[in-house]
Amino acid sequence: xxxxxxxxxxxxxxxxxxxxxxxxxxxxxxxxxxxxxxxxxxxxxxxxxxxxxxxxxxxxxxxxxxxxxxxxxxxxxxxxxxxxxxxxxxxxxxxxxxxxxxxxxxxxxxxxxxxxxxxxxxxxxxxxxxxxxxxxxxxxxxxxxxxxxxxxxxxxxxxxxxxxxxxxxxxxxxxxxxxxxxxxxxxxxxxxxxxxxxxxxxxxxxxxxxxxxxxxxxxxxxxxxxxxxxxxxxxxxxxxxxxxxxxxxxxxxxxxxxxxxxxxxxxxxxxxxxxxxxxxxxxxxxxxxxxxxxxxxxxxxxxxxxxxxxxxxxxxxxxxxxxxxxxxxxxxxxxxxxxxxxxxxxxxxxxxxxxxxxxxxxxxxxxxxxxxxxxxxxxxxxxxxxxxxxxxxxxxxxxxxxxxxxxxxxxxxxxxxxxxxxxxxxxxxxxxxxxxxxxxxx
Amino acid sequence: xxxxxxxxxxxxxxxxxxxxxxxxxxxxxxxxxxxxxxxxxxxxxxxxxxxxxxxxxxxxxxxxxxxxxxxxxxxxxxxxxxxxxxxxxxxxxxxxxxxxxxxxxxxxxxxxxxxxxxxxxxxxxxxxxxxxxxxxxxxxxxxxxxxxxxxxxxxxxxxxxxxxxxxxxxxxxxxxxxxxxxxxxxxxxxxxxxxxxxxxxxxxxxxxxxxxxxxxxxxxxxxxxxxxxxxxxxxxxxxxxxxxxxxxxxxxxxxxxxxxxxxxxxxxxxxxxxxxxxxxxxxxxxxxxxxxxxxxxxxxxxxxxxxxxxxxxxxxxxxxxxxxxxxxxxxx
Numbered sequence: 001x002x003x004x005x006x007x008x009x010x011x012x013x014x015x016x017x018x019x020x021x022x023x024x025x026x027x028x029x030x031x032x033x034x035x036x037x038x039x040x041x042x043x044x045x046x047x048x049x050x051x052x053x054x055x056x057x058x059x060x061x062x063x064x065x066x067x068x069x070x071x072x073x074x075x076x077x078x079x080x081x082x083x084x085x086x087x088x089x090x091x092x093x094x095x096x097x098x099x100x101x102x103x104x105x106x107x108x109x110x111x112x113x114x115x116x117x118x119x120x121x122x123x124x125x126x127x128x129x130x131x132x133x134x135x136x137x138x139x140x141x142x143x144x145x146x147x148x149x150x151x152x153x154x155x156x157x158x159x160x161x162x163x164x165x166x167x168x169x170x171x172x173x174x175x176x177x178x179x180x181x182x183x184x185x186x187x188x189x190x191x192x193x194x195x196x197x198x199x200x201x202x203x204x205x206x207x208x209x210x211x212x213x214x215x216x217x218x219x220x221x222x223x224x225x226x227x228x229x230x231x232x233x234x235x236x237x238x239x240x241x242x243x244x245x246x247x248x249x250x251x252x253x254x255x256x257x258x259x260x261x262x263x264x265x266x267x268x269x270x271x272x273x274x275x276x277x278x279x280x281x282x283x284x285x286x287x288x289x290x291x292x293x294x295x296x297x298x299x300x301x302x303x304x305x306x307x308x309x310x311x312x313x314x315x316x317x318x319x320x321x322x323x324x325x326x327x328x329x330x331x332x333x334x335x336x337x338x339x340x341x342x343x344x345x346x347x348x349x350x351x352x353x354x355x356x357x358x359x360x361x362x363x364x365x366x367x368x369x370x371x372x373x374x375x376x377x378x379x380x381x382x383x384x385x386x387x388x389x390x391x392x393x394x395x396x397x398x399x400x401x402x403x404x405x406x407x408x409x410x411x412x413x414x415x416x417x418x419x420x421x422x423x424x425x426x427x428x429x430x431x432x433x434x435x436x437x438x439x440x441x442x
Numbered sequence: 443x444x445x446x447x448x449x450x451x452x453x454x455x456x457x458x459x460x461x462x463x464x465x466x467x468x469x470x471x472x473x474x475x476x477x478x479x480x481x482x483x484x485x486x487x488x489x490x491x492x493x494x495x496x497x498x499x500x501x502x503x504x505x506x507x508x509x510x511x512x513x514x515x516x517x518x519x520x521x522x523x524x525x526x527x528x529x530x531x532x533x534x535x536x537x538x539x540x541x542x543x544x545x546x547x548x549x550x551x552x553x554x555x556x557x558x559x560x561x562x563x564x565x566x567x568x569x570x571x572x573x574x575x576x577x578x579x580x581x582x583x584x585x586x587x588x589x590x591x592x593x594x595x596x597x598x599x600x601x602x603x604x605x606x607x608x609x610x611x612x613x614x615x616x617x618x619x620x621x622x623x624x625x626x627x628x629x630x631x632x633x634x635x636x637x638x639x640x641x642x643x644x645x646x647x648x649x650x651x652x653x654x655x656x657x658x659x660x661x662x663x664x665x666x667x668x669x670x671x672x673x674x675x676x677x678x679x680x681x682x683x684x685x686x687x688x689x690x691x692x693x694x695x696x697x698x699x700x701x702x703x704x705x706x707x708x709x710x711x712x713x714x715x716x717x718x719x720x721x722x723x724x725x726x727x728x729x730x731x732x733x734x735x736x737x738x739x740x741x742x743x744x745x746x747x748x749x750x751x752x753x754x755x756x757x758x759x760x761x762x763x764x765x766x767x768x769x770x771x772x773x774x
Contacts, residue, residue: 006767087504168454182710216523240767285485325447336448352453359447366459366559370710375661380766382715402766410452417458424450 001206003231004241006379009411010191010385011168011234011332013207017291017298018171022179024302025315027099031074032304032343033059033095034086034094039142050076056105059095060131068143068346069133070095070280073304074123075103085308087335087342094343097306109279110414112324114182118190118277125194125277132276133283133346137268138162138173138237139329141347144269148194150258157261158190159200160246161270163215164230164237165210166205172287173267175300177204177211180271185215185222187274192224193402195263203244207234232406234332235409239264241378253405267347276323282344288312288344292353294320308341309351324359327352331412362419373412373422379405383412398433406430460558464518464655467705470650471475471525474701477633477643483591492537494524504553505552509730516628520556523547524634526566530698530745534597535587539577554764563752566744576746601635604697605741607688616685626703629674630695639699646692651704660708663717667724668703668731669694675732699731702744704764712752719762726751750763 026031036042043060048055053072060070076099080197087094120128130145148365150156165173177184188200206229216227230236230245240251242264246255249260257264265273268286275281284305291298296317303312309326313319327334328348373383381402403426412422478486505513525632527547531540547569555561574581583599591597601609602623610620625635633643641647654660676690693699698706707713707727712722727747734743 006765009456011452043580181633244767250768253766255768323446325449325453327451327453329451331454332452334451334453336450336453337448338448340446354453355660356447358454362455362459366513366557368460368463368559369713369715370463371715374715374764377764378767380764380769384715405767408451414452414454415456415458417456417460419455419459419465421450423452427450442512 001229002245003233004236004245004378006233006380007376007411009376010232011414013232014168014293015171015174015207016169017289017294017300018174018208020171020175020297020299021054022175022287022300022302023315025304025307025312027074027304028307028311029097030079030098031304032084032094032096032308033070033073033306034084034091034092034343034345035060035070037070037141037305037345037347038062040064040068041088042093043067043070045081045093046065047078047095049080051365052076053097054076054103054105056108056284058282062143065189066133066143066146069131069282071133072097072177073246073284073286073306074099076100079141079273084340085342087345090138098166107152107430108281109283114186115278118186118193120277122194122196123263125190128277128311129194129273132281134269134276135271135283135346136266136352137272137286137346137349138266139333139347139349141190144265144273147263147265148191150263154258155261156195156197156258156263157199158247158263159188159195159197160239160242160257160262160264161188161200161202162239162264162269163202163204163211163267164241165208165335166232166234166237167332167350168234168328169291169312169352170289172289172349173293174211174299176271176287177208177267178214181215181218183274184267184270185218185225186278187270187272188225189222190273190277191265193253193419197263200225202227203236203246204232205230205236206227207232224250229426233409236376238409240407247334253402283346286344286346286348288348289350290316291350292320294322294355295353296320303344305346306343308343310340312344312351313340313353320353320355322355322357323353324356325354327354332414333408361421363417364420367418367420371415372415372417376408376411376415378411379407381406383426386429387420387422390432391431395429395433395436398429399437403429403433404437445658461517464661465523467522467654467659468518470523470527470653470657470659471640471705471717473646473649474529474640474643475525477646478529478533478599478639480589481633482585482639482641483588483589483593483667483710485591485594485597486587488594489531489533489535489540489639490539492540493522493528493544496541497521497524497527497548500545500548501553502634504549505557505629509553512541512556517558520548523565525640529639529701530566530570532581532584533598533639534599535573535580539573539580542576543573561711562755563749564706564709567706567749570745571749571751586636587634587642600636602697602741603630603692604735606733607692608741611686614645617688618685627629627691627695630692635696637696638698641698644700647700647704654704656739661720663720664708664713664724665703667721668707668727669699671725672699672726672732675729679736693732693735697735697742698744702731702748705726706744707748707751713753714755714758714762714765718764719758721753722762723758726754726763
């Protein structure tokens with residue numbers, strides 16, 4: 001079975017919620033919708049305090065090339081536009097809407113009928129994806145329409161669909177592949193049409209045999225799409241690692257997947273593309289896993305964007321008493337929340353609860369130069385060295401040692417027997433080295 | 443409700459820790475210790491205990507009164523240094539010399555540099571070399587193995603097989619004439635020969651090495667490169683003149699080679715990080731060991747070879763980087 005070659009770790013999988021079918025979470029009383037839920041320029045609000053909005057209505061417009069539209073996920077009245085602490089931990093501008101009923105914009109098809117025939121042209125698909133605010137739903141939230149446009153002089157050969165879900169605990173992509181299979185497959189066909197490719201590969205780790213089998217059963221109706229089971233290894237869901245595992249192609253340092261003829265999209269994004277193109281539905285809800293070893297009912301919910309995290313935790317059996325840390329995302333790359341009322345955004349794949357005694361870092365000891373971090377780094381870097389260079393502000397050396405190649409997967413900090421804050425120091429180093437490089441280009 | 447903890451990702455960590463690794467290595471040394479206790483008896487037990495206790499004692503004193511920092515004597519690293527130092531000195535060595543060796547190992551080779559992880563040279567080897575130069579007579583008298591000996595004085599001592607061989611060849615004898623003077627190879631493999639406390643049994647050391655490999659405390663590169671290069675180089679010389687150069691198997695099972703290749707050269711603190719760096723370092727160790735054994739003044743070269751290569755580690759780390767992802771584009 002295939003996997004990527006360089007490095008990788010095996011944290012305990014703990015997929016507690018893998019058998020919990022997706023449940024629709026009731027619409028909350030108010031939603032908080034940040035205007036920047038994507039990578040790139042924040043969208044600009046086009047509604048004002050007191051405006052009545054419907055579900056699916058555009059409330060903030062992405063005006064730059066790398067930006068994304070934001071739509072209301074509910075119907076109601078705009079209460080205020082204010083700065084809130086978002087799931088990323090930063091203060092960001094958000095539109096707060098008081099929910100009244102559940103009225104939808106006209107032209108959105110809310111039926112569950114599967115529409116297979118794709119009538120839109122490639123350019124129309126890209127425009128629609130842009131218009132409906134679709135972003136990468138694996139967590140990186142890069143605007144999807146940008147990735148569906150092949151740059152001049154490049155050629156896309158393969159569409160890679162990321163169904164790896166290599167983060168421990170998370171199961172939202174897994175459930176989606178089981179429950180929204182055909183919608184996802186049509187979504188993949190739409191993306192293939194937009195890119196002009198005739199081959200798509202869905203990579204799924206073999207800890208999800210039911211998903212591999214279930215998706216496989218439909219493939220005869222969807223020519224050009226194949227499923228490839230992959231050996232479990234973190235971070236296989238990293239796009240460079242996934243391409244290496246599936247096609248044995250290596251994206252050159254500092255380049256994008258298109259350099260080796262690939263475009264990578266997540267399974268959740270494929271569903272969103274389907275709904276945008278076939279149903280005219282903007283990205284206003286997503287599947288979120290709520291899990292943790294002490295959570296009463298680890299679950300997968302279909303949630304409106306902007307719903308407070310507290311509502312999800314309540315629906316999963318309530319907040320366990322000894323909770324010490326709440327993470328937005330998986331345990332390896334997720335961000336710790338400082339506010340239980342932070343809203344679910346387009347990139348929220350899971351809410352993970354840790355008990356107090358597992359909420360803290362381990363005590364830090366001297367580096368014993370065991371080399372584990374360098375051995376497991378999936379980018380072939382030397383985290384121990386980068387951390388020391390960054391701590392000593394030697395950013396020129398950081399650049400030489402390829403610090404910008406770091407994908408921040410967290411494997412080094414995970415594996416370090418001395419509990420050293422390797423990734424923390426590398427993040428600071430990346431930030432400063434990036435400034436250095438940008439200053440040079442000016 | 444309690445306040446939420448906020449920290450950067452990742453939020454899960456390995457079960458492994460420094461002291462778990464260190465105690466794992468101590469555990470893997472048990473077979474070699476048992477063999478040496480069998481052949482050298484009470485004397486070996488006393489030397490080992492003395493070295494361990496004094497290493498921990500000196501680390502405690504230095505951390506408490508000189509550095510005035512945290513006390514880490516139970517992280518297992520001082521225990522390893524103690525055991526390894528005991529393993530590379532003769533069982534008949536006076537205990538006060540063992541104490542001095544421990545002071546040099548911990549004080550000079552480890553704490554001076556900043557404690558665990560900061561030292562450039564393997565502490566146990568520094569201790570041994572210090573003893574070798576300071577007390578050449580005592581460090582060159584090796585007790586003859588006798589099962590379950592409780593004798594502590596008037597132990598019968600003699601040269602190691604390596605010394606016998608070196609002496610014989612130097613006096614113009616043929617290798618085939620010297621071979622009958624040393625124990626048979628089966629005995630050499632089991633450890634029934636004169637030598638330092640813990641280096642005698644190649645089998646027991648290999649057993650510990652396999653355990654460490656499975657537990658990932660060491661990787662295959664250094665031992666393989668080290669032992670392989672000794673075997674190949676010794677084999678080449680042997681093919682040139684088997685009456686002047688002894689066969690490679692002899693080199694493999696005598697002296698401190700096994701212990702050196704599996705426990706000393708692989709010391710994570712003082713060995714290179716990348717795979718190719720490790721291989722180069724291992725070959726360097728093997729080459730120097732053989733050069734010293736055959737052409738040097740000492741019959742055994744493992745300690746010097748590893749210490750010399752330790753000095754090259756920063757340079758090797760600079761020169762041999764791991765293969766970066768996306769460095770050379772291979773499409774296929």
